[in-house]
Amino acid sequence: MYADILILGQLLAGPKHGYEIKKNVQEALGKSFEINNNLLYPALRxxxxxxxxxxxxxxxDGKPDRHVYLLTETGEEIFNGLVRDFPGKAAANQLEFLVRVALFDRLEPELQLEILHKRLTVLDEEMExxxxFDLVQSQKRFTMxxxxxxIAETEHERAWVKQLIHEVQALASGTE
Incomplete structure (x- = not known):
């Protein structure tokens, strides 16, 4: 689902051709968010x-035709719906979560907090x-x-999510 959000999100700024969408996503967010042609063009269709x-x-002249895609009003509504839809399964996917956080400027504080709390719940469960597993597998060196x-990665993300929660709460209350 995050790929759909990224594709439509690129078109919010104006018309683009497929390669430009793909390139802009990778430049902005890195290779973890790369959208390949087998995903991009079927999604555009x-x-x-x-x-x-x-x-x-x-x-x-002398070049193949280029297809330029323009977002419609319906497309913007679909984009907004996708960003706002954040079920538990999406909360368990780090890329889905990070894409939503990157788009927090488009969401009201209550929804930002809901997304952050859902991710925090997932991280707490992962930590447990x-x-x-740590207790069960204590004899296998590389597994450990x-x-x-x-554990360190999850603790780091938990601290970051908690910091974001405090920042969103402070902004919402006007204390920052």
Whole structure:
């Protein structure tokens, strides 16, 4: 779902061709968020069929035609719905979560807090699982190295999410 959000989000700023969408996402967010052609072009066709996009063909002498995609009002509504929809399964996916955080400027503080709390719940559950596994697998050296790494990574993200919660609460109350 995060790929759909990124694709539509790129078109909020104005019309773009497929390669430009793909390039802008990677430049802005890095290789973890890379959108390959097998994902991008079927999504663009699907959005066009839904009425979320319009496609215009740009002709160029001696070059292949370029397809330029424009976001419609329906597309903006779909984008907003996708950003706001954050079920538990999405909260368990770090990329889904990070894309929502990157778009917090488009969301009201109550929804920002809901997203942050859902992710914090997932991280708390992950922390407990890692600690349980830690006790069971204490004899396997490299397994333990991975578990220690995952615990440290989860603790770091938990601290960051808690910091974001405090920042959103402070902004919402006007104390920052």
């Amino acid at each position: 699907r959005f066009q069929e839904m009425g979320a996009l319009m496609k215009e063909v740009e002709k160029a 699982r890692n600690r349980q 190295e991975v578990i220690r790494f995952k």
